[in-house]
Amino acid sequence: MTSSDFSTFGRGARRRDFYLRIVAILAVAAFGRPGTAMADVTAARGGDSRAEQFVQAGAQRILSILADQGLSPAQKTAKFRPAIDDLADVPKITNFVLGKYARTIAPDQRRQFSTAFRAYAETAYKNRLDDYRGETLKVTGSVVRKPGDVIVNTLVSGGQMARPAAVAWRVLGSGGAWKVVDVQFKGVWLAITQQQDFVSTMDNAGGDVEVLIAQLQRDAQRPAVSQR
Template sequence: MTDARPTRRFAQLALVALIGLGALSQARPALAQAARDPQAEQFVQSRAQRVITVLADKNQSIAQKKATFHQAIDQLADVPKITNFVLGKYARTVTPDQRQRFAAAFRVYAESVYQNRISDYHGEVLKVTGSTVRKPGDVIVNTTISGGQIGQPLPVAWRVLGGGTSWKVVDVQFKGVWLAITQQQDFVSTIDNAGGNIDVLISQLQRDAQRPASR
């Protein structure tokens, strides 16, 4: 039987991308241009690979990995923008106190997905295979992740915004699904079911972050 854990791990890698999950809009217009952006490609190649390398580094202690991983995420993704996006419609009504507590809970929850599985990473490699410029400063970078315990290369696409040497991941596509939107839908549904009480989602994230990794 094929071990599905590597696929689940990298679905999670794409999902929180690591926290690399923000998006500026839910709309995904058709790509109108075919030009590549070498600078955006280099950003994804170096920063996303850095995240994977940190998780697989056997020369660092768990505490060192967590600290380095935290820094690598900030270099890869626009965390404040992500945090606002995943709240969906509730981003407009959340109080400053709730926003602060949600941001802290979401960050800990997102990083715990990887930190609980640090021992599962075994030198996987990310390779950029191309990119498409949607418009200046908005690029889809296509990659594959292979090696380690992965039998077949996994395609992962990264939407990045910026320009020159300044880019940030704002969404990630895995198996045809743009994962930021999925995360937002899940969170908004949880809040809706709680009658609009964002504190219910905050408590859920805090509980989930404390759970041991499932195997």
């Protein structure tokens, strides 16, 4: 995995590291203001060893699956989905990225969006399987924002990366029951960015969630674009 990136969805297109993008798309929901969380990451000392162990094991498990050259694409996909589900709360991200529209969307539309959203994300993942070559993740510390709310700081390195990348993971829970709820990369909380993009798309369509669903469905059908 190098610094090669890909375009994000919607008008406010930005470029992000692919692996972190996938984690954000499939499995994160943000709570609170991003500025507050960033301040805590910068000033933090100490932390929660159980939350750190959870992130170390869960995130490294995903990286190992992606980098395993002994697995076929179908086998990687089969292993990738449950690994993501174990790492983070997928239903929460589905609700969170809808922003204010989560309060008004009809149940049938919510089901359609959930299906389209995951298909969109998994298509992006499948299109970039060859980008992984043995990256590893190391926890460097954590901070307890409040009981059950921890930011775990890590470095991702190795493989095709020119230099280590700092990544912060916000996790909620206690004891052995934790879930990732947001991921910070290059100073940006990615779940919040995804929500902003989707809400902007629906705002521009007069609040019509069907427009977003249709766009996700189209994007999920797009063939891979060579990055080499």
